[in-house]
Amino acid sequence: MSTQDVLIRIQATPNPNAWKFVLDRAVLNDGKATYADAKEAEQSILASSLFQVEGVRQVHFFQNVITITHNFDADPEEIQRNVCSVIQTRMPAHNPAVTQMDEKKLRRASLPPEVQQIEEILDQTVRPGLQGDGGDLDVVKYEDNKLYVFYQGACGTCPSATSGTLMAIEGILRDQFNPTIEVIPM
Numbered sequence: 010m011s012t013q014d015v016l017i018r019i020q021a022t023p024n025p026n027a028w029k030f031v032l033d034r035a036v037l038n039d040g041k042a043t044y045a046d047a048k049e050a051e052q053s054i055l056a057s058s059l060f061q062v063e064g065v066r067q068v069h070f071f072q073n074v075i076t077i078t079h080n081f082d083a084d085p086e087e088i089q090r091n092v093c094s095v096i097q098t099r100m101p102a103h104n105p106a107v108t109q110m111d112e113k114k115l116r117r118a119s120l121p122p123e124v125q126q127i128e129e130i131l132d133q134t135v136r137p138g139l140q141g142d143g144g145d146l147d148v149v150k151y152e153d154n155k156l157y158v159f160y161q162g163a164c165g166t167c168p169s170a171t172s173g174t175l176m177a178i179e180g181i182l183r184d185q186f187n188p189t190i191e192v193i194p195m
Contacts, residue, residue, distance in 0.1 A: 015100045017093050022143045024170075026066075027078040027163035028085070029143040030092060035073055035105040041145060042070040043161040055096075055103040062091040069143065069162030076143035076162040123186075124151050130185050135178050139164055146178075155191045156182065170194065 016033035042056070045067055050056035056068045059075070064083030069076040075096065079088050117125060128148060139145050144164030149157040158178070164170045171194055179192040 015097055017096055019089055019093075020143075022076065022163035022167070024078070024142075024144075024163040024165075024167035026081050026083075026166050027076055027143055028089060028092070029163070030075045030077065030096060032073045032075070032096070032100070034100070036070045036075055036103070037072060038105045041140075041161075043145070044068045053103070053107075055099045058095045058099045059092060062088065062095060064088055065092075067162070067165055069145070071140055071143075071145065071162070074143060078163060078166055121151075124148065127151060127156060127182065127186060130182060131178075134181050134185070139174075144170075149195055154187065154189055155193055157193050157195050159195050 018031040020029040020031060022029055036055075042053070044050040044053070044056045044060070047057055047060035050060055050068060055075075056070070059065055059068045059077065062077075064079045065077055065088070066080055067078040069078075075092075077088065077092050079085075117128060120128070131146065131148070136145060139160075139162075142163055144160060144162035144167070146164065147159045147161060149159050151157070160167070160170045164174070167174070175192055175194060179190065182190045182192065
């Protein structure tokens with residue numbers, strides 16, 4: 010654990026209500042973690058402290074990035090200042106090796122072959138872009154040629170997630186998996 014200041018670079022995301030805080034050290038050594046509220050974040054001192062910042066709605070950890078989604082009426086400069094303060098004070102006590110279980114990886118082996126194929130396509134084509142913007146995507150279910158997905162992090166409340174991004178995902182899956190698949194956000 011380092012006691013020196015954490016170097017933080019703040020980046021906008023395509024979602025006007027989300028900011029990426031890129032750190033000079035790992036937030037998670039493996040996987041990702043999304044916390045929808047303070048109760049879910051109880052086991053992480055860093056995540057639970059971030060929920061104490063007024064206006065924070067969701068916290069998403071991935072590699073060396075923390076994405077904060079905030080209320081639409083929150084003051085972005087105040088959110089950024091307060092989040093940076095929390096990161097500086099809580100990061101020394103944060104252990105990046107202790108993460109939420111990445112259930113997706115654990116259950117992939119038991120998924121039907123077509124869902125495994127969809128997951129692989131998403132991993133190669135869609136997820137890197139979403140993660141680069143501070144978000145991610147989970148497959149909820151696949152039935153009757155309909156793929157139900159749940160957006161995480163900055164993607165969760167992003168206006169383009171239900172329009173352009175959704176159309177791109179559907180286009181990729183139609184090209185690489187099934188020409189009649191429908192993708193439905195939840």
